[in-house]
Amino acid sequence: MSEEYLDDEPDEEGHEEQDASDSRVEFNVAIKTDRDQFLRRTCPSCGRDFKTSIDPADIAWALIAHSKRMGLEIGTAPAGQEKAEPSQLLCPYCRHSADASEMHTEETINYLKRTVYRDYMVPMINKQFSDLEDSIGRNRGGGGSFLSVSVSFKHNPIPIPPRPIHGPEPADMKIVELLCCEKRIKIADAWTDVRECIYCRTPVTIV
Numbered sequence: 133m134s135e136e137y138l139d140d141e142p143d144e145e146g147h148e149e150q151d152a153s154d155s156r157v158e159f160n161v162a163i164k165t166d167r168d169q170f171l172r173r174t175c176p177s178c179g180r181d182f183k184t185s186i187d188p189a190d191i192a193w194a195l196i197a198h199s200k201r202m203g204l205e206i207g208t209a210p211a212g213q214e215k216a217e218p219s220q221l222l223c224p225y226c227r228h229s230a231d232a233s234e235m236h237t238e239e240t241i242n243y244l245k246r247t248v249y250r251d252y253m254v255p256m257i258n259k260q261f262s263d264l265e266d267s268i269g270r271n272r273g274g275g276g277s278f279l280s281v282s283v284s285f286k287h288n289p290i291p292i293p294p295r296p297i298h299g300p301e302p303a304d305m306k307i308v309e310l311l312c313c314e315k316r317i318k319i320a321d322a323w324t325d326v327r328e329c330i331y332c333r334t335p336v337t338i339v
């Protein structure tokens with residue numbers, strides 16, 4: 133079994149709480165590849181699966197794209213990856229072209245959504261309610277005023293859901309070498325009609 137961790141540090145119990153008052157949000161993303169280090173992808177046009185090598189910048193872009201779709205304004209890609217433009221990929225079956233960050237499987241998308249919910253949304257909601265609690269607590273009892281109103285407010289924090297799990301990924305499909313880009317992809321075993329490199333569109337023939 134092989135997997136690739138994109139987070140900087142291994143999970144540490146007790147180190148999981150996000151401080152939402154900090155403007156920096158860290159996501160712990162552990163995307164599973166197959167034992168040949170390939171990540172499964174789905175073409176958004178024809179719905180068929182193929183695989184490419186994993187690209188951390190592409191995962192970061194996909195995470196940002198899905199955060200935005202959830203209505204969150206989460207900054208930019210992690211340090212060192214700001215300039216990495218999302219690269220275009222060509223579907224090896226129908227030749228539909230899309231951003232690499234748009235060509236993820238439903239499983240990967242769901243995993244990223246759950247990660248955003250767990251690592252960002254829940255801590256943010258809890259922080260907002262706890263701030264509200266504090267401000268009501270401070271204003272209570274309005275010393276010296278004629279009318280004294282007591283308001284109590286108690287928010288039960290939303291429990292942090294368990295960390296989502298991605299994978300496992302079986303080592304299926306056949307490997308195709310793209311000599312032009314020195315990259316390898318995996319496509320369905322029965323498929324022989326790859327005409328262009330999915331990265332640079334150089335014509336290819338499968339030998």
Ligand SMILES: [Zn+2]
Binds near residue numbers: 178224225226227
């Ligand atoms: Zn396709």
Ligand SMILES: [Zn+2]
Binds near residue numbers: 311312313330333334
């Ligand atoms: Zn190429």
